Amino acid sequence: MQKTYQHQLPDFQSRKPLPGPLRALARIDLILIFLIVLLSGFGLIVLYSAAEQNPSIMIRQSSYLAAAFVVMFILAQIDPRHLQRLATPLFVVGTLLLIAVLLMGFGAKGAQRWLAIPGIPRFQPSELMKLAVPIMVASYLAKRTLPPKLKYLAISLIFIVVPVGLIAKQPDLGTSILIGASGLFVIFLAGVSWKILLVAITAGVASLPGIWFMMRDYQRQRVLTLLDPERDPLGAGWNTIQSKIAIGSGGMEGKGWLNGTQSHLDFLPEGHTDFIIAVLGEELGFLGFLFVMMLYLMIVSRGAYIALTADGMFNRLLAGSITLTFFVYVFVNIGMVSGLLPIVGVPLPLVSQGGTSLITLMAGFGILMSINSHRSLMQQ
């Protein structure tokens, strides 16, 4: 510690204070933004093919990306301490909005996810909770001695279960899994003992039949379909079968960009949204897939580095949770498209078409950058 301190001290003394706009720019993590730009640029190329070269989809996605970068840039400027202070109000407001969604929200395909409040654009409160929950849990546990005592653990779990339950009721299984994961990551990183973890996992497995009982019919179908896609090849199993064919037929080098038959002949459903990795696998092959996986792992590694080197427990917990949740996106999406997991609506981060979840993701990266750039200020 001492050694680091000595090393850092002259460094900051030698540097002149930067002018305002440049200081703002300096908050951007160059490695992270390089990886993000590379990935989202690559994503646009895949999307161009997956969306049948539809210009309006491309324009919309580019504007979402631009907006998301702005959000990231803004969040990178906000001192994490403000976030910690805002944790409770954010969480309370977010929870109330979730209740409002259940009461007066609207949406499609039998799910209520959107909320329209006069004066502001309609939005999904669940997106807000993707950040509000880890901030809340991290903020709560950071104030306690770690590893947390059972009582604080129980309270943290309530912070997680309430919003997750409300979102699952919409129903939005994908988002509730992601939010639950983000909260649980905080608890895990906070050092909850392995003994408790083991008990929790055992209890979780034991309650599986109960969960099965609570699931809706279409959700059960998805699980059954995962176990045996051939049981309903034209119905529930269609997506999985066709996406596996798309990926498998790509081979090492793929059929070539814009040349995927599975995607362009409509065999592959949702090719430009949740199933975009199948288009990538079909057209760009194993090499393309590997390239994207490498980018994801590098982003996760960079996030992990920021978490490990962050100052203060709140920052570390939050950065760790954001990073690991990002990977959960990737894992759940690719897992479901390649037939390892049941089908839940989780987009492939930075590649799938979609606005709101993209903005939330980039907001998360903004927080990561803010945590990274505000690290040394505390020590100044």
Place this chain on the structure above:
Amino acid sequence: MPEYLHLNNPITERRLFNGRMLVSLVLVFLMAAGLIARAVYLQLMQHDTYATLSDENRIRLQPVAPTRGLIYDRNGVLLADNQPSFTLVVVRERARNLDQLLTDLQGIIEISDREIARFQKRRKRSGAFFSSLPLKFKLTDGEMAKLAVNQYRLPGAEVRAELVRNYPLSELTTHVVGYVGRINEREIKKIDPIQYSVTNHIGKTGIENFYEPVLHGKVGHEQVEKDAQGRVLRTLNRVDPVPGNDIHLYLDIELQRIADKALEGRRGAVVAIEIETNGVLAMVSKPSFDGNKFVTGIDSKSYNTLRNSMDIPMFNRAIRGVYPPGSTIKPFIGLAGLDAGVISYRSKVRDPGWYQLEDDERYYRDWKKGGHGRSVNLRKAIIESCDTFFYDLSFKLGIDQMHDYLARFGFGGRNLLDLPGEALGTLPSRSWKKKTIGRSWYHGDTLLAGIGQGYFSATPLQLATATATFANRGMTVQPRLLMTVPGAGWPVLERSRLPDVVIKDPADWDYMFKSMEMVVHSPRGTGRRIGVDSEFRIAGKTGTAQVVGIRQGEEYDAEALEERQRDHALFVGFAPVDAPKIAVAVIVENGEHGSSVAAPIARKLFDGYLLDRGTSSLEPDTTQ
């Protein structure tokens, strides 16, 4: 523990966090490795499998139906062709809501509940994905316009054009040409599933049925790229179907029309055979029906009307109707008597109007009360159709010889080369009676058979065939319908035919020809009515066959009998006598008199065939 002792220990907490973070990272990399392993499995190890599946997904081998061969008469008159017909089909997978779609369609055009029910039946049977199931056939222009206007709100409903068999002459040719109909489940088991993969119709009766393999053609196929909805995007490769062969029949539609018209309003049949070629010139069975109705499925009401009609219009009397041949059999028996040596030209019989066997008190009556006179020889017996002479001759000939001679002319057997469903009739014999009736043969049976009554029955076709063979001086005629299959080395079908009828003294033919000629061309002949103004010499024999047996001692009273119990009128004949070209058999059910009802019909056919009809009537009638 007191509250103030709760001091954070940044170093242990950080170590704890770092440990957890590292564990997480290890897990992340393991899971990422899992995903990559999955990609390796799908993309590298199972690549061939999935590449094949992908191609199977998009490339379909789509069969292309061949066009059915056309059927013409001998002069090129079209008897069966294919006409575009528009069918409303439904692809259930493309419909948002099938029941709603059906309701919507019913609101736009008329679709009966029966059509809906049939559609539902087809729907349950068909398991194929994205197959189009017919809902309504033969759309009118108006219906098509209504559907086109509403197309946008009817996803799943489409109008398909298909070629549908059409019989321009309808009732005139149905019994010969037959008709095609939708392939039923029994037929599906018999046909080649590949050749018939896109064929909906198959020959059900007549020529359509018999020459199905010639008419059908060979299925073609094309490799097409399809999208998930089954829409064809482009054709990658195509092997054209081979259209079915056209068929020309010996049938002369002008003669057919003459016969049809002559039988108008009656029940009966006419068969005319061209002796030189063995070709069937005309084959009419009345009443007839319209085969077109069966092509796309007849509605049950019309079908029941046809089926339950007392006139049985769907029954082809010409080849399936079995009638007692009556006196038309006499020339054959007479020839047999001469050849067997039981009578000679000079043999005479006294005819009091009845015949009696020894030890049998039963009277075998002649049709003519009072008889044909003191001395009746064979010629006179033929000319005047004397029953008594033939009772005597039959008795002398015996049933065994009678059976053998008649069998050589084709009675009791199959004759026609190329139509399905020919009936055999009954040529009775001792063994036949023993087997079917269980009694032994009596002399009385022989007498009745000798005048074409009793157990004896034959089809109009058998009578025409026997007459043709007779006119051909014993050289067997095997009637046939197929004349040529142009452009195809289609081997003319042959079936073993009966051996020629060889008699000891060919002069017997001349004697019989002359006798039959005198039936028509002598003042006492039963058929004299048609010989009076004939431009050529006709040989013939009239016949009257009892429908119900007249009991002993009862008088025959035509008026008292119901119309359907009246005698059948028959006539067989050929012309011209010196070089026979055409042989004809006519049966008019309940027509009573062969001479006045059946013979004139034959005369019309002789005229139609032998006289120059002028170009106007020979002109192929293709406009219909």
